Amino acid sequence: MLKRFVDVRDEEVGAVLGAFVYFFTLMCGYAILRPIRNEMGTAGDVKQLPWLFTVTFGVMLLAVPAFSALVARYPRRVVVPRVYRFFLFNLLAFFALLKWGVAKEGVARAFYIWLNVYNLFVVSIFWSFMADVFASDQGKRLFGFIAAGGTTGMMVGPFLVGRLAEPVGPVNLILVSAVMLEVSAQCVRRLGHWARDVQHQPATREGPVGGGVLAGLRLLVTSPFLFALGLQVLLYAATSTFLYYQEVQLVASLAKDAASRTAAFADIDFWVQVLTLALQTLVTGRVISRLGLGVAMAVAPVLTLVGLGVLAFAPVLTVLIAVKSFRGASHYALERPSREILFTTVDREARYKSKSFIDTVVYRGSDMLSAWLQGGLTALGLGMMGLSLAAVPLAALWLAVALYLARQQRTRAAETLPQTTLPGGTTA
Structure with missing residues (x-):
């Protein structure tokens, strides 16, 4: 049945379905938490968001070197599940604090910052793991379907929140997210066994990455290819922040209580993911294989x-x-899988360290700068029209960087062509 929709080999079916479930549970759990976070940000006053983004960026600066130290010392089968379970225990702690009503405002802000760190880390780790398990040619065939697992999760999560937020209460939904995260951790173990037993990856691919804790930053500033990848993420995040501010302001003007705001954000997320899933199942594979990454x-x-x-x-x-x-559908269905294919052409240190730096520090750094920029423009009297037009040049530069990366991918693929069919991927 799967072969009717995906170009998958017999020996890949189990791994692809496992990766689909892995991304589904990961993103469904996050999608349950995101409307709760957005409601807390709205309730805490939109004007405070630049400070929340700034603190988030500071936390990222501490977290990324810590993660780099872990992957440098321990194998992926140890690091990935333990990072997920660390976040799971955090979730249980937030549930207890919110349920008991301890320091409501402070806990709400801490949860907002924590989730901004959490979502980028767990997704970045997921795609680093995928690029490590699957080869480049496999990624072109399979990453679109695997990404659809995350999209399905992003549909189911808001759907559940939109219907359960008022009768059950948003805080109780945190426990559902915790269960989803544990399932994701179990999927990591199963995919690791497949990579070793079926993909026949060498033991060195499962071992520690090695290198220094700041290697991700060093590689980013010395490699034009990685620098362009970082710039692409920065520009996407900047335009996302501009749109997010307008979303928060519009929802705040229409919905006045916590449950209705949570449900409104969930409904927006739901329709984004419906369109994304349609594109991923009908368009992604055809566009990437026939028209190219550009x-x-x-x-x-x-x-x-x-x-x-x-x-x-x-x-x-x-x-x-x-x-x-x-916009969200095109990003998740086309751009994001394409970007993850680009990471299959770099070495393991760049795949785990530079990628995590780009996906977390660069992304949240862009959030922070964009938030303060938007705040400054608003203080100067720019309304929603002015703010939208101010983001247009950022989108134009984003387009130029995307076309540059596509050209670089063709060059790098040609240079590494003899290696692309080796199990486990290639190196730059």
């Missing part, structure tokens, strides 16, 4: 350019939902 990576910035222009002259919630839906 087209796949260009769609999201082009739609962002158009969407910001439309939103500038029609700043209403229905238009925002449409813009976020098409």
